[in-house]
Amino acid sequence: MELGASGLRRGLTDTLREAVRTGRLAPGTRLPSSRSLAADLGVARNTVADAYAELVAEGWLTARQGSGTRVARRAAPRDAAQPAAVTRRDARRAPAYSLMPGSPDLASFPRAQWLKAARRALTAAPHEAFGYGDPRGRVELRTAVAAYLARARGVRATPERVVVCSGFVHGLTLLAKVLGQRRVREVAVESYGLHYHRDLLTEAGLGTPALGFDAHGSRTGGLAELGGAGAVLLTPAHQFPIGVALRPERRAAAVDWARGTGGLILEDDYDGEFRYDRQPVGALQGLDPERVVYLGTASKSLAPGLRLAWMVLPGALVDEVAAAKGRADWTCGSPDQLTLAEFITSGAYDRHVRAMRLRYRRRRDQLVAALAERAPDVRVTGIAAGLHAVLELPPGTERSVVQAAAWQGLALEGVGSFRHPAVERDRDALVVGYATPPDSAWAGALDALCRALP
Template sequence: MTESWANQHLSGEPISGADLHLELHGLAPGPGPRAGLRAGLMDALREAVRTGRLVPGTRLPSSRSLAADLGIARNTVADAYAELVAEGWLTAQRGSGTRVAARAEPRRPAPAPPRTRTTRRRPTYSLLPGSPDLAGFPRAQWLAAARRALMTAPYEAFELGEARGRVELRTALADYLARARGVYADPGRIVICSGAVHGLMLLGTVLRARGVRALAVESYGLDMHRNLLVRAGLRTPALPVDGHGARTGELADDPEVGAVLMTPAHQFPTGMALHPDRRAAAVDWARATDGLILEDDYDGEFRFDRQPVGALQGLDPERVVYLGTASKSLAPGLRLAWMVLPDELVGEVTAAKGAVDWVSSTLDQLTLAEFIASGAYDRHVRSMRLRYRRRRDQLVSALAERAPDVRVTGIAAGLHAVVELPPGTERPVVEAAAWQGLAVEGMTRFRHPSAGPSPAGSGGTAAPGASDALVVGYATPPDSAWAGALDALCRVLP
């Protein structure tokens, strides 16, 4: 006889304890059926402990619960537990139940270290760009919003829901984006997605199906964005970047380009805002060619020198797709982002999203909707803006004192700065940082394969940091590690 999962019984008796999977292979020899069952149960428990399925400290079901699950007498289970306690397999204490005893694990020889003269240290500090200070996540306020959202959620909210996302979140976002970012955002135009990369993947699929062959990207940016667009079947020519942002006047040079991906509020990673003339040129190009602008507003709320630059989408909502995300303002682990689409794209993007059945958690959507509607989101953004501005000021001050030969640019907004280096020193500095336990990225890491090392714009305005430079994410370390990360950075700079 083989017993599989001991499921909760349906006899009407109180259900207690945890499920426990045991393999009882036949009846062990004994003077009677009870002795045979007890020995079989003991063997099954020993085997579960030996193989590691029951780890030390695991609490076992009560004798009453396990007996009911297995269909045997409670005394049989109690006797088996008692004998295994005596043998040292289990422990039993009043108030804490019966648990698997802490047994000595066999020692395994540690792997020999590689035979090298020196071993590179694992990163102790991280100044990698792209991540907020996760220690600043507003746990208490988020929990309060989650409780309110859960208590007021309609029953149908626990179904799969529609592909566009919960109407509560789309409505809250429409109000917030119009007020804070200057976006024309009707709830019917908004589609919720699982991160900005997911949104970009959907847009790439839709554009390719529409016959678009090439989607221009800025000459400095994230390679994962370029790669997923290439996987969608699109060519990704580089649009040069200089001190005024992307050179949008050159979009017309490639007749196959039907769309462009840009970061106009805060170019990533050089840190420049797109010049007003170039914003207008981009919209003029889109209107003249029936093209589309994909606006990645990844950290638009965090402007330090003045009010945040308004979204490009406000200039022409039918020619611009606005991409926003909670990854920088709250945390990337939430996997919540949104697209504000031209009317003609809503149905196509929604259909593409439904085809891959990739829907963000309903409860997370409802929580974010409540978080925004209650004003907690605005308060959190203002608080983090002050925190990041202090970090930026501390970075600039420390570099001015300890590395006066380097120049810091791209500091008007965002969560990172560009530290310009003497020619030929970027790679040695990045390697020296790694040896010192500091993770940091060089500007070269973000350069488009076809882009030159130091593009020049109108009037010879070079992109800040477009040659040798570090892209320093000053938001990444928690407060406890910030001073150490800053000190490690200053030590490796020339």
């Protein structure tokens, strides 16, 4: 939110009034408490309280004991100089709230602890750390990652088999290049997943046949029927976006296929640390480190802006992937690598993950409770894990609900956005990212979601 130059209170008042007037804050939307919004904006609580009071007096807002401050339930007048269609288009372009999946809570990035780790890491860093270095990445980070993954995810890793990359997409790009050099023709993918992962493989000249899918995850027994597939991309701990865990017998089937055919399993463990109803399921890689490539990232546990991820490779792939990375030269800065290594080895990473696990669990519980009270016919599916939930909808309603959410100022994504082009439509659902909104917007985002549901 941008505050005007005519003083903090006046700027906040004008900004809120404009948001209500144009419909970006829909009638009935509950605003954050004055304490919460003040903390979010870094201003005094009285500044927010005075702005709320002025807008209540003008009739833009209502305030009742026990129900908080809300946008008044009346039609917000449109600017006569601006056509209605333009107003709606602008509202869709800049939603007031977002429940889009894929992003952690960026406001919770541990800045102070990261700064301490950076100071310690840079103070101890040898001079050669600022040179070009090993394409696999700094040995300090590879050592820290190998130890952490062995302890937290059951990955069988040594520093020599870890390659640091600048995100999952970077890692997948390198693997696609190496697979192409090995004359692999196809990489099987899940029926639901991120389209740009499929696009990346296609652009590398690889086919992407879809595995069958049901309530228990990808039907890995069908890999044998895909004669051209030399690898398969899976999200076994928490399938994205459907949210199920791959059953043990299907994990075993994937490994048996890889052993029998010489194929590879590319394991995307994008949010494996975040399981709320039990201990996280261990990584698939532990079943056969010579047939599984493990890919992990700091994008969900810390922040995507760090551009730090890692692969744990079978021994036969290490030199080929390192050579491909050296040629591509996607830079992973040494200072950030050294800082993350210190952050992990000091225990700060574990503490942060534990704190975020509690935070995300509360968010998910609040989402489930709100739906049970206000939209009892909508079922939350998938395991209690990760940063998103799947809301099953009545057949044929997905598109209309996403559109209704847009009119409520809420950005949402339907499961159809993630379906493989060759897979028939078999469900209507929303993929709700509950980690994204700041605390000041969480109540409003939930209200908008519930209003949009059938």
